[in-house]
Amino acid sequence: MTAETQRDKPGKTDETMKRYLETGNFAVAQAAVMAGCRAFCxxxxxxxxxxxxxxxxxxxRVGGYYVQAEDETAAMHLAIGASLGGMKSMTATSGPGFILYADPYGWAIGCEVPLVVLNAQRVGPVSGITGAPGQGEFYLSRYVTQGGNFETIVLAPGTAQEAFALTIEAFYLSERFRTPVTILADQLITDGWEDLSIPETEEEKRLMGLKFFERRAHPGPKFYPPTDEIDVPPVVLGMGAGALCSDWTPTEEGYDIETVEAQHKHAYRLIYKIRNHKDIIMRSETLFLDEEPDLVVVAYGTPSRVVKTAVKRAHERGQSIGMIRPISLWPFPEELFKSRATYLSVELNYDGQMVREIQRAAPCGSEVHFFGKCGELPTVSELQEVFDKLLKGEPLQRRGWETEAW
Amino acid sequence: MDYLATKYLRSRKIPSSACSGCGLGQCHKALVKAIDDLGYERNDIIWGTSIGCAGRQTFATWKGDSFAGTHGRVYAIARGLRLALAPEKRLVLTVGDGDAFGIGFNHLLHAVRTNAQMTVMVCDNLGYQSTGGQYGWTTPPGVVTDSSPYGMFEPNWVQPGRDVLMILKEAGATFLARHVSMDGGVLVETLRKALRNNGFSLVHVVYPCTTNFGKNALGSRKPVDIFRWIKSHAKPLGLEKEDTIWRTGIYLDASNSRPEFSQFMREKVEEIRRRHGNEGAH
Structure with a gap:
């Protein structure tokens, strides 16, 4: 076992692939078209x-449609409509638009509409700082709408290259699970310029580990099975199947019904189709966990890149340290938090959103600490300072809002 | 069940769950009759609805495909769907006054702007009745509701000089009409014309709510009282009287005079594809 493990880390490249110096935005658009997206709203x-x-x-150029909507609520509803008509569709936004997606997310989750949503997180709340990276929608991406009774699938890229691979993965998962899949990026991923390889041949796509899933259409009449099964074709209107979909609790055929029994069946499906097939979704990268380190640093997205450098350097210096980088963020990969240790969550917010999840996942006797920056990345030296303190068992001193808001 | 219901509607949804004396059935039946008159089959039409009385009671009644959007969003879903559907399929929406002229108005306007094919029947029971009877954007002046206990004193959207149909006309609709649900054959004739327009058509139909509006506004839940009251305040365009609230008839028929949304999108995409399709992905 190598010290560095990548559980299905997406985006393997090789030197023969076509390379670009491009942004994450470019990577996502290329991937969406390659995955078969034909409507972007x-x-x-x-x-x-x-x-x-x-x-x-x-x-x-490929026979698809771009529609600019009157607002974000409409944008995601338009994407839902296109998907209901049989087209793979997508929308993308940032925090202030993401909150307006709450309404259509509920509809898409309830009616099990395949769809891909990207959120390039910036600094909030509200408009905040528009052109700087944040990570304020960790929980919002889990609880994207009201009412509860559902699980969500959220993928968090750390590079433009990974944004490419995860966009294709998002389309793949959305078709198999019949649900909107969220790509939770941040401003540095989408705006940042990076070395990017784009596969062109089928062989290159295979090498990169890309998986594709064609749109199918449910033949009816039981459009909403009360089971946890996946790979059930989604509802497509206009095929003559007598399909039904609505915002009300559905019967198996899709009729509106208001009984606790029907609601229970519906909720069971929306929760357990995802929970019981989590292995298909789970992706992560870890460093040195097999050494059972005293300190485990947890980060996702752009800050994880600085954390990775800092952890490797600390490890070279002989410190007992490891790292967890969730790539699939929801369902949260609690399986990775097996050992009793001191955990440090490094996030681009000041309120320490992932701290609660780590506290929930880590074994009894573990400590969970927090180091937050916002609008800018932490530096390696700042991180090293925090590592040193934690490994010596010294309390973190609060510096502004950055450390130990917890 | 009559022949129209047998041919087009799901037996499970008949009788509907609407209140006794509700006029929604008149609207619904007129629309199904117009569809039948034009020879459409169940799979020619995708039927969308909103929430509230009009949406909930008509959802999943159509034997073909049917969908219901959340509050006000059905026009955006329908516009996205319109892009993906085969051009010959027809979208029909039955929605309420609060949905179309309140919470969904922005989305409605943009469906109008792009002339997206959908035949929208706004089934207007003069306020928010499924939530117990609050005033809405078409509630007549002075009317008492649960949220206008001193009488409706806000401007509404069916008064001369502030008619919502005029807004929709300026926004680019290609067919607009107003009726009351008791207009019978005249209403069916209007709906036939609306359905023949390959573009955005809206037919605003006022119908009686006995349970809340009748009780609050007229002090009576007797269907005959509210049916008479609505009919007496409706007159065809040009024959208005002083107490006329609803001027009925076709306000605009510019059917098939402008490119339809999905049609111009398809044509434009085809043109771009011809010009740039071989230029690669960037």
Whole structure:
């Protein structure tokens, strides 16, 4: 076993692939078209606008549609409509638009509509700082709508290359699980320029580990089975199946019904189709966990890149340290938090959102600490300072809002 | 069941769960009759609805495909769906006054702007009745509801000089009409014309609610009282009287005069594809 493990880390490349110096936005648009997306419905918002712009250019060339909506609520509903008509569809936004998705998310989750949503997180609340990275929608991406009784699938890329692979993965999962899949990126992933390889041949796609899933259409009449099974074709309207879908609790055929029994069946499906097939979704990267380190640093998205450098350096210096980087963020990968240790969550927010999940997942006797930055990345030296203190068992001193809001 | 119901509607949804004396059935039947007159089959039409009385009672009544959007969003879902559907399929929406002229108005306007094919029947029971009877955007002046206990004193959207149909006309609709549910054959004739328009059609139909509106506004739950009251305040365009609230008839028929949304999208995409399709992905 190598010290560095990557559980299905997406995006393997090789030197023969076509390379670009490009943004994550470019990578996402390329991936969406490759995955078969033929309708993109959006609303301009920094820092996700360039995805919309790229899709407006790319889609007509392959017979697809770009629609600019009157607002984000409409954008996601338009994408839902296109998906209901049998097209793979997508929308992308940032925090202030993501909150307006709450309404259509509920509809898409309840009616089990395959769809891909990207959120390029910036600094909030509300408009906050538009052009800087944040990680304020960790929980919002889990509880995207009201009412409860559902699980969500959220993928968190750490590089433009990974944003490419995870966009294709998001389309794949959305078809298999019949649900909207969220890509939780941040401003640095979408706006940042990076070395990017794009596969062109089938062999290159295979090498990269990309998986594709064609749209199918449910023949009816039991459109909503009360089971946890996946790979059930979604409802597609206009095929003559007598399909039904609505915002009300459905019977198995899709009729509106208000009984606790029907609601229980519906909720069971929405929760357990995802929980019971979590192994298909789970992706992560870890460092040195097999050494049972005293300190385990946890980070996702852009800050995980600095954390990775800092952890490797600390390890070289002989410190007992490891790292967990969730790539699939929801369902939360609690399986990775097996050992009793001191955990440190490094996030781009000041309120320590992932701390609660780590506390929930870590064994009794573990400690969970927090180091937060917002609008900018932590530095390796800042992180090293925090590692040293924690490994010596010294309390973290609070510096502004950055450390130990907990 | 009559022949129309047998041919087009799901037996499970008959009789409907609407209140006794509700006029929604008149609207629903007129629309199904117009569909039958034009020879459409169940799979020619995708039927969308909203929430509230009009949406809930008509959802899943159609034997073909049927969907219901959340509050006000059905126009956005329908516009996305319109892009993906085969051009010959027809979208029909039955929605309420609160949905179309309140919470969904922004989305409605953009469906109008793009002339997206959908025949929208706004079934107007003069306020929010399924939530117990609060005033809405078409509630007549002075009417007492649960949320206008001193009488409705806000401007509404069916008064001369502030008619919602005029807004929709300026926004680019290609067919607009207003009726009351007791208009019978005249209403069916209007709906036939609305359905023949390959573009955005809206037919606003006022219908009686006995349970809440009748009780609050007229002090009576007797169907005959509210049916008479609505009929007496409706007159065809040009024959208005002083106490006319609803001027009925076709306000605009510019059917098939402008490109339909999905049609111009398809044509434009085809043109771009011809010009740029071989230029690669970036």
């Amino acid at each position: 959006g609303y301009p918002i920094t820092p996700a606008t360039e995805i919309a712009e790229a899709m407006s250019k790319l889609l007509p």
